[in-house]
Amino acid sequence: MTQAAPEPAGDAEARDLIIHRVLKAPRSALWRAWTDPELLRQWWCPKPWTTEVKAFDLQPGGAFHTLMRGPDGGISDNPGSFLEVVPQSRLVFTSMLTAGWRPNTPWLGFTAIITMADEGAGSRYTARVMHPDEATRDRHEKMGFFDGWNTVITQLEEFAVSLS
Amino acid sequence: MTQAAPEPAGDAEARDLIIHRVLKAPRSALWRAWTDPELLRQWWCPKPWTTEVKAFDLQPGGAFHTLMRGPDGGISDNPGSFLEVVPQSRLVFTSMLTAGWRPNTPWLGFTAIITMADEGAGSRYTARVMHPDEATRDRHEKMGFFDGWNTVITQLEEFAVSLS
Numbered sequence: 001m002t003q004a005a006p007e008p009a010g011d012a013e014a015r016d017l018i019i020h021r022v023l024k025a026p027r028s029a030l031w032r033a034w035t036d037p038e039l040l041r042q043w044w045c046p047k048p049w050t051t052e053v054k055a056f057d058l059q060p061g062g063a064f065h066t067l068m069r070g071p072d073g074g075i076s077d078n079p080g081s082f083l084e085v086v087p088q089s090r091l092v093f094t095s096m097l098t099a100g101w102r103p104n105t106p107w108l109g110f111t112a113i114i115t116m117a118d119e120g121a122g123s124r125y126t127a128r129v130m131h132p133d134e135a136t137r138d139r140h141e142k143m144g145f146f147d148g149w150n151t152v153i154t155q156l157e158e159f160a161v162s163l164s
Numbered sequence: 165m166t167q168a169a170p171e172p173a174g175d176a177e178a179r180d181l182i183i184h185r186v187l188k189a190p191r192s193a194l195w196r197a198w199t200d201p202e203l204l205r206q207w208w209c210p211k212p213w214t215t216e217v218k219a220f221d222l223q224p225g226g227a228f229h230t231l232m233r234g235p236d237g238g239i240s241d242n243p244g245s246f247l248e249v250v251p252q253s254r255l256v257f258t259s260m261l262t263a264g265w266r267p268n269t270p271w272l273g274f275t276a277i278i279t280m281a282d283e284g285a286g287s288r289y290t291a292r293v294m295h296p297d298e299a300t301r302d303r304h305e306k307m308g309f310f311d312g313w314n315t316v317i318t319q320l321e322e323f324a325v326s327l328s
Contacts, residue, residue: 012266060224061248061256083247083265084225092225096260096267101247101275102176103260103296111265132267 015137017129017145021153025160027116027123031088033160034114043155044068045076046148055099058085063099079104083111090115096132109136125153179301181293181309185317189324191280191287195252197324198278207319208232209240210312219263222249227263243268247275254279260296273300289317 023030033039037056044051045068055063060083068076081099084092091114095106113128127149131137187194197203201220208215209232219227224247232240245263248256255278259270277292291313295301 015266083261092265094261094265094267097247097258097275101256101258101277102179102294103258103273103275103300105296109267111261111267113265130266132269136267 012130015131015134017131017137017141019127019146019149019153021125021150021157022119022122023125023153023157023160024122025157026121026164027088027118029160029164030116030123030125030156032163033156034091039159039163041066043159044152046151047155049074049076055079057099058082060084061097061099061101064093065098080106089117108140110140127153176294179295179298181295181301181305183291183310183313183317185289185314185321186283186286187289187317187321187324188286189321190285190328191252191282193324193328194280194287194289194320196327197320198255203323203327205230207323208316210315211319213238213240219243221263222246224248225261225263225265228257229262244270253281272304274304291317 033043035058037053040056041051041053044053044066049068049070052067052069053065054067055065057063062082063079064082065079067078078095079098080093080095081097081101082091082093083097084090092111094111096104096109096111098104109132111130113126113130115126115128117124129140129145129149131140197207199222201217204220205215205217208217208230213232213234216231216233217229218231219229221227226246227243228246229243231242242259243262244257244259245261245265246255246257247261248254256275258275260268260273260275262268273296275294277290277294279290281288293304293309293313295304
């Protein structure tokens with residue numbers, strides 16, 4: 001499968017939140033931590049919240065559904081699906097569609113593009129999160145996007161180092 | 165690419181509008197009429213409306229954007245993207261995402277699955293249109309979904325017969 005035009009044009013970028021990191025883990029370990037749901041659940045959300053992986057069908061149009069629970073009874077339910085899977089380098093998933101390309105009514109509309117590449121003994125890791133409009137982007141940022149996603153990426157890094 | 169679970173579960177079906185037709189044209193001609201934008205624009209919307217194909221990138225995540233104009237100046241602008249392309253048999257596209265998997269803010273949220281199979285000298289043709297919720301499904305039906313899509317499928321049939 002060739003990749004569809006990955007670069008958005010013009011002001012679409014203003015609807016994105018982007019994190020670039022260099023991680024100590026090799027990308028083979030990052031990929032393994034990402035694509036085995038039994039491993040994913042161990043680093044997926046900021047501790048002490050816990051993750052239940054309700055569906056994980058790693059193919060375009062396949063379900064990706066996590067349910068997170070907080071220590072005080074809070075719940076975050078996130079049905080979605082994978083859109084693109086390029087082994088060892090690129091994962092795309094969305095809340096806009098669920099399994100079989102079915103339209104969703106997400107509480108937060110987004111598509112995330114995760115890319116990883118070699119960087120010395122470790123990896124460059126990028127998360128680009130695209131939103132339907134600037135208001136949704138801003139809401140996501142105010143919810144603590146950068147703190148939350150960076151915490152989770154550090155959890156991923158430590159977990160993947162322990163695997164490699 | 166294997167196909168992601170195509171069959172929706174349970175009450176998700178209540179959010180779908182489905183048309184089954186048997187068409188006189190062979191599916192090779194249907195596929196050709198569907199996948200060449202210069203041909204597509206000739207049958208895509210009920211006449212005397214006309215279609216401008218603003219983007220047509222026939223691959224998963226590729227842009228599919230039509231703009232329709234009515235004789236009285238009415239306009240219907242429909243940005244979207246392809247999700248799945250199985251030559252000669254299956255096309256999936258959505259208004260929920262635009263090129264590069266970018267979330268959209270559609271005036272009507274849907275994903276359409278078009279399938280075609282041999283049937284004698286002609287073809288079986290199915291359009292399943294999935295919506296985010298029953299209200300959107302009902303709104304689409306009241307807008308004249310069955311009249312509009314059936315008119316267009318008949319235009320496709322006649323056009324494809326003329327090609328074959």
